[in-house]
Every structure is written in C-alpha cells, then in structure tokens.
Amino acid sequence: MVNQPSDDVVSAPIRRCWLCGTCGLRRIKESTLRGDPTSRNFEISNADYGTTAAIDQCVRCGFCQCTDMVDVLKFYEDLEDPAYEMTRPQRARQKRVLLNRLPRPTAGANRLLDVGAGTGILVEEAIACGYDAIGVEPSRRFCARAKHHGLPVVQGVLPHPDLTGPYDVVTLVDVVEHVPDPLDLITRAARLLADGGVLVVVTPDRSSLLARIMGDQWWHYRVAHIGYFDPETLRFALAKAGLQQTEFHRPTWYFPLGYLVERVHRYLPRWARFKVPARLSDLVIPVHLRDSMMVCATKAQTRDTAP
Ligand SMILES: [Zn+2]
Numbered sequence: 001m002v003n004q005p006s007d008d009v010v011s012a013p014i015r016r017c018w019l020c021g022t023c024g025l026r027r028i029k030e031s032t033l034r035g036d037p038t039s040r041n042f043e044i045s046n047a048d049y050g051t052t053a054a055i056d057q058c059v060r061c062g063f064c065q066c067t068d069m070v071d072v073l074k075f076y077e078d079l080e081d082p083a084y085e086m087t088r089p090q091r092a093r094q095k096r097v098l099l100n101r102l103p104r105p106t107a108g109a110n111r112l113l114d115v116g117a118g119t120g121i122l123v124e125e126a127i128a129c130g131y132d133a134i135g136v137e138p139s140r141r142f143c144a145r146a147k148h149h150g151l152p153v154v155q156g157v158l159p160h161p162d163l164t165g166p167y168d169v170v171t172l173v174d175v176v177e178h179v180p181d182p183l184d185l186i187t188r189a190a191r192l193l194a195d196g197g198v199l200v201v202v203t204p205d206r207s208s209l210l211a212r213i214m215g216d217q218w219w220h221y222r223v224a225h226i227g228y229f230d231p232e233t234l235r236f237a238l239a240k241a242g243l244q245q246t247e248f249h250r251p252t253w254y255f256p257l258g259y260l261v262e263r264v265h266r267y268l269p270r271w272a273r274f275k276v277p278a279r280l281s282d283l284v285i286p287v288h289l290r291d292s293m294m295v296c297a298t299k300a301q302t303r304d305t306a307p
Contacts, residue, residue: 015067017058019183019237024059041223043081047263050217064228070180079139090254090284095122105130109168116175120146120153136160158188166194173202177225187241199297203229208291244300251294257283
C-alpha cells in the first residue's frame with residue numbers, strides 16, 4: 001500500500017510560508033475568485049468582502065497567506081481608485097490619530113517615510129505635524145494625485161534609489177497584508193530606520209473577535225489581502241527583521257456615514273437596506289471594530305527565534 005499525502009497539506013519546495021520558510025501549508029479557505037484578478041480587485045475601496053484567492057496556513061508559525069498570489073505588483077502599478085480619494089478628509093483624520101500616538105517630532109528626529117503612501121494622505125498629515133515626510137507608492141496614478149496636492153511621494157517600492165534614509169519613523173499602514181514577501185518588506189523598512197527610530201505597522205488581525213464571528217465574510221477577506229497576521233505572527237515577523245515590539249494599539253477608522261452604510265449593505269438582504277439622507281451622508285463616524293492592529297517597533301538588542 002502506498003502512503004498518499006494528505007489532500008490538505010502542501011509540501012512542494014516552492015510553496016513555503018512567507019514568514020518562517022516552512023514547507024508545511026494547510027489549505028484553510030478555498031478560492032472564491034471568479035476569473036483572473038484585475039487592478040479593480042485591488043482598489044482600496046473594493047467592497048467585494050469574502051472574496052479571496054485560496055488561503056493556506058503555515059503549520060509551524062500559523063501565518064496565513066494566498067500562496068498562489070505572488071505576482072501582484074503590476075495590479076498596484078496600474079491602480080486608480082476615485083472612491084478612495086473621495087474619503088480623503090476622513091482618512092486624513094485616521095492618519096492624524098495614528099501620528100498622535102508617536103513621540104512628537106523634534107528638529108533632530110523628524111524624518112518620516114510612509115511606504116505604500118497612496119495619494120499622500122499620511123505624508124500630508126505628517127508634514128502638518130512637523131515631520132520632514134516623504135512617501136513611496138507603486139501606483140502611478142496615486143503618485144500623480146499626490147503631486148497634484150504638492151506632496152513628495154515617489155513612485156515605486158522598497159528598495160528605492162531615492163530612499164536611502166535613515167528615517168526616524170517608517171510607516172507601513174495597511175501594506176504588509178498586500179505583499180507576497182512581508183518579511184522582506186519589513187526587513188527593508190527596518191534597515192532604513194535611524195538609531196532609536198520607530199517602525200509603525202498597521203494591519204488586520206485575523207484572530208480578532210470580529211474576524212472569528214464573521215468567518216469567511218470578514219470584511220478584510222478581500223482579493224488584495226494576500227497575507228493575514230495576528231498579534232503573534234506580527235511580533236514574530238518583526239523579531240525576524242531584528243525589531244522589538246514596543247507598543248500595541250487597536251486603531252480607529254473614520255468614514256463618511258454614506259460610504260459606511262453602502263459597505264454595511266453588502267451584508268444585508270435587499271429589503272433591509274436603507275438610504276442615508278444626503279445631508280447626513282458626509283457625517284464622520286468613528287469605527288472601533290478592534291479587528292486591526294497598530295504596532296510600534298524599534299531595533300532589538302538581540303535577534304529572535306521561532307514563536
Ligand atoms: Zn510559518
């Protein structure tokens with residue numbers, strides 16, 4: 001009798017955990033993608049919740065990843081997302097709250113790099129806070145939009161020849177879940193830190209109560225999200241990059257009521273949907289879902305081992 005490998009364990013050499021490199025991956029969610037993905041699937045404001053490529057979980061460290069979705073940069077380079085820009089004031093408020101959690105910038109420690117800068121919303125708020133800020137962003141259209149606002153956002157990804165650092169703050173806000181090698185990105189970001197510099201990572205938490213309640217319909221399950229962290233795997237990734245976590249927060253989001261209701265409608269039957277009066281549509285609503293993490297980290301004294 002021949003021993004057959006288990007159907008749900010994948011051990012081919014090229015299918016490795018993006019964090020710990022282990023070959024043992026267990027399929028936990030089948031693909032719900034219809035057809036080949038396009039740039040539209042990768043829009044920040046995309047509300048096709050629950051739709052993802054197949055997700056595998058590492059049997060060693062627990063990280064979850066869309067192992068087959070490695071060639072995604074081209075989608076970000078072509079990205080345009082008018083709905084994202086329409087929520088600029090509310091997103092700016094969220095960035096302000098995030099920046100307020102950091103030590104106040106001083107004359108000798110105010111260099112900030114925002115990675116995955118979009119249209120420069122965080123860069124704009126950082127400059128207003130007193131930072132000497134710059135962003136890097138793969139989308140050509142987002143960069144053009146940032147330029148339109150007079151903001152320094154260079155086109156591309158790390159490593160970038162114009163971004164040699166060092167920086168006192170490097171931010172990765174809703175970025176690490178979008179890339180096929182998050183450890184490499186975090187490591188490159190860490191290398192750009194000045195002595196005493198802070199890396200800020202914001203990413204969804206797949207172990208959060210809301211994620212567990214909503215299951216496959218969790219709003220962070222979307223095509224663009226190809227890596228799924230929890231507090232342990234994020235801490236592990238930071239440690240592997242030579243960083244030590246110093247702070248953990250649950251970020252608050254701010255959305256216009258109209259935008260928010262439109263998204264909630266995705267979960268409601270047609271009869272239960274309602275229209276927001278125009279005069280209330282722009283009302284800013286703080287959303288505390290506690291299903292996202294904001295982590296600060298600095299260079300560690302000693303390097304870490306597996307969790
Ligand atoms: Zn792993």
